[in-house]
Amino acid sequence: MKATTVTVDRAASTTYTDRRGQIQNYFDRTAVAAWATLTSDAPVGRIRTTVRAGRDAMRAKLLSWLPEDLHGRRILDAGCGTGALAVEAARRGAQVVAIDLSPTLVNLARDRLPTDLRGTVDFRSGDMLDVGLGRFDHVVAMDSVIHYGTEDAVNALSKLAERTSSSILFTYAPRTPLLAAMISVGRLLPRGDRAPWLEPMAKEKILKLMAVDICLQHWQAERTERVSSGFYKSQALELIKR
Numbered sequence: 551m552k553a554t555t556v557t558v559d560r561a562a563s564t565t566y567t568d569r570r571g572q573i574q575n576y577f578d579r580t581a582v583a584a585w586a587t588l589t590s591d592a593p594v595g596r597i598r599t600t601v602r603a604g605r606d607a608m609r610a611k612l613l614s615w616l617p618e619d620l621h622g623r624r625i626l627d628a629g630c631g632t633g634a635l636a637v638e639a640a641r642r643g644a645q646v647v648a649i650d651l652s653p654t655l656v657n658l659a660r661d662r663l664p665t666d667l668r669g670t671v672d673f674r675s676g677d678m679l680d681v682g683l684g685r686f687d688h689v690v691a692m693d694s695v696i697h698y699g700t701e702d703a704v705n706a707l708s709k710l711a712e713r714t715s716s717s718i719l720f721t722y723a724p725r726t727p728l729l730a731a732m733i734s735v736g737r738l739l740p741r742g743d744r745a746p747w748l749e750p751m752a753k754e755k756i757l758k759l760m761a762v763d764i765c766l767q768h769w770q771a772e773r774t775e776r777v778s779s780g781f782y783k784s785q786a787l788e789l790i791k792r
């Protein structure tokens with residue numbers, strides 16, 4: 551089945567737009583097969599096994615920060631990839647909109663949706679900031695703002711906050727010496743072989759930018775937790791509307 555295409559109707563910064571193009575190219579072309587395998591239960595190598603374990607742990611953590619009963623709640627899976635989080639949220643009763651830049655991954659996510667959940671997840675291909683997606687109780691952005699700079703990531707959170715009533719859960723690459731070293735090794739690889747840059751972020755900078763953002767002024771950072779499993783290092787942060 552073909553993915554529905556939607557567009558963003560607000561001005562996006564040049565860096566956000568450029569980066570978004572690279573990310574879409576990477577997830578829709580370069581890495582689509584690897585990503586399909588990583589997010590399945592097919593055997594993978596030693597390093598990817600640790601990444602898969604870390605990602606499973608992160609998904610479970612984010613889902614544990616949502617109410618147990620999600621009936622009557624509208625959730626945005628922002629940058630849904632192959633849709634694992636959307637499936638779990640729908641299983642708990644949520645009405646989910648799952649959107650990703652990659653039409654190929656969205657089609658795969660749609661194919662992977664268990665038949666008993668048909669109709670509970672609205673899969674879209676496009677930008678998570680599309681205002682046409684409507685309003686949500688909760689937004690979850692697992693590892694989908696990790697390739698943007700901190701300013702662009704906070705801008706994205708701000709736009710999402712305008713249409714969210716309860717919480718936004720997102721992850722970022724924590725700024726640590728080890729991650730910086732891993733990234734600079736990655737930068738030495740030939741261009742075609744590597745993912746778009748990970749942009750490590752510092753919580754202090756995220757909070758500073760949030761404090762001066764008009765749409766995020768009534769939002770507060772609450773729980774935070776790091777998952778570190780081999781090459782997978784990601785920090786979850788919960789934003790709650792006061």
Ligand SMILES: C[S@@+](CC[C@H](N)C(=O)[O-])C[C@H]1O[C@@H](n2cnc3c(N)ncnc32)[C@H](O)[C@@H]1O
Pocket residue numbers: 570573574577589628629630631632633634649650651652655676677678679691692693694695
């Ligand atoms: C590392 S993958 C994570 C996918 C999924 N959240 C998961 O954890 O399995 C990041 C995904 O975010 C998507 N993404 C990045 N920026 C996006 C945007 N502005 N709108 C929609 N999707 C986006 C990418 O296409 C990619 O599929």
